[in-house]
Amino acid sequence: MRISITLRIWLTVAIIVLIFTILIMYIVPNQQEKYFINTFNTEIQNLAKTVALGTNIALIENNFEGIQVAMDFAKSDSRLEFVAIREIKPPGEKGRQFKHTYPPDYPIDSMQIDSQKVIVKHAPFSSEMMSGEILVGFKTDEIKSNMHKVRVTAMILSVFVFLFGILLGLWLARTISKPVKAIRDAAVKVGQGDLTQYVGNRSKDEIGDLSRAFNNMVNELSSAEAKIREKNQALIHTLEDLENKNQLLSDEKKKSDNLLLNILPKETANELKQFGSCIPRMFESVTVMFTDFVKFTNISEKMTPEELVKEIDYCFRNFDKIILKYELEKIKTIGDSYMCAGGLPQVTEDHALKCTLAALEIQEFLMEHKTERLQKNLPVFEARIGLNSGPVVAGVVGSNKFAYDIWGDTVNTSSRIETSGEVNRVNISHSTYLLIKENPMFKFEFRGEISAKNKGELQMYFVNLV
Amino acid sequence: MNTKKILNGKVLRLSLLLLLFTGLTSSSKMAGNYNGLVVITHSQTSVGQLKKSVFEKMIFGEKQTWPNGKAVFIGLCKPTNPTGIQVAKDIFDMSANEFNKYWLGLVFEGKCKAPALFSDEDDLINFIANTPNSIGVISESSYKTKVKRITINN
The missing domain is CATH 1.20.5 (Single alpha-helices involved in coiled-coils or other helix-helix interfaces)
Incomplete structure (x- = not known):
């Protein structure tokens, strides 16, 4: 069960007030009653003693002044029920007992006196003339009346105290709980992110301290949030800058990668990027193709450098498209010579077939291009193409201007096969022939053994599509 | 003649x-004149004589006012004094003890103010002389003119 601070304070004050009220209503009147009765008894006893003293003086000194004053004093007391003198005769002495009362003939026998209504006190006197006792009876009405007044007063006072206590409790509960609730509500809103909350309690007590501490906390939080917001903004800007830069870097990297892929095979480029170098690799069987424009020097003299470069660029671009179609690897261009290979860096079985088809397609392109240029009366290029198959070592050498290259006798022989070829024909070596001779797509023209520079006699074949 | x-x-x-x-x-x-006793009062008391019955009611405390309505103050000699003894005996017809008890009873019952009792007659005379509306009894030999003598008639 949840008990609010308001209820707790109110209950505490109410219990205290209730205890205090019970004290006022019961204990105080009881104490007062005891005090009244004691005072009453003492007062009556003293009066009885005074009357007895007056009686003694009257009997011994024949002076009634004292007894008269004492009696006048007793009679003037509204609480007086009776006052009496009663002679006590020595045992055995007979005679009429001296007995007088005020009021006259008041029955002073104890059996006739209601002890609840009258309190009686005795005081002895003694003289040669007579011994006896004075009896003074006081009505208890006044005590009862006083007690009633005390109880009524106590009850009224209790009601006032109780009401005052309740109001005090409510006020206390309100003064404590109201600011606490305000702080709680403000704290909830602060928790929800509203840092504009302010608790307006200026009291100089603990609640005031708490309010001020809360306001300071909210101010600090607000300042901290503003700083965080500023830093976040700066961070966002930095992040955007970084993203832009990353994008630039990414773009540049893509360009760089593309550039790298332009000059290197994909696997080689990846290896180079990863390790910073590339281990040369042996390929047991590849086919190397060389193309070379015939009479290039003579023809180029008829063209401006720009026209020449443009023409070569056009041709080589189309060569690139063709070898890409047949998944061949462009190795390099040297002047008017174009070099590519099949079967590397991905090892394939049909490299000779693909290279042959590509070579035939290149010749077909050049023929078509030649026709177009002739129609426009422009200078034309014609090419020899040579193919040779065999092992090579491939890799990247050097620390700058990387280039994927192949080395080995197969390469040199391929170049010789090209040199030994004819314009507009595809000349292949015996090793290549062996790889594709069974393919029904081709027909071969054996050219016999032809001397090649530094290679001696080599068997060569022209190849055509069936 | x-x-x-x-x-x-x-x-x-x-x-x-x-x-x-x-x-x-x-x-x-x-008797109207008690043997050797004189009833006296303050010199300015207008009353010069009293009926015996009235006097006795006054001196016994039964009548507490003068005929003119003024309150009576009684002064007597103590019953230890010869005059007091005679007054107790002749006027009150009591012994000294009875005299004391009589007045004690009256005081207790509130029927009358206690008399002023003196050991010496001169003191009593002075009391009467100085107390208007007072009444007392002294011996004839002690009488002095500063107090008024009241004749008691039958």
């Missing part, structure tokens, strides 16, 4: 009757 004789004879007879009455009542306590 006859008239004078007759008058003298009447006076003589009245005197004889008076003497006879006086002689008859001299032994009684209720």
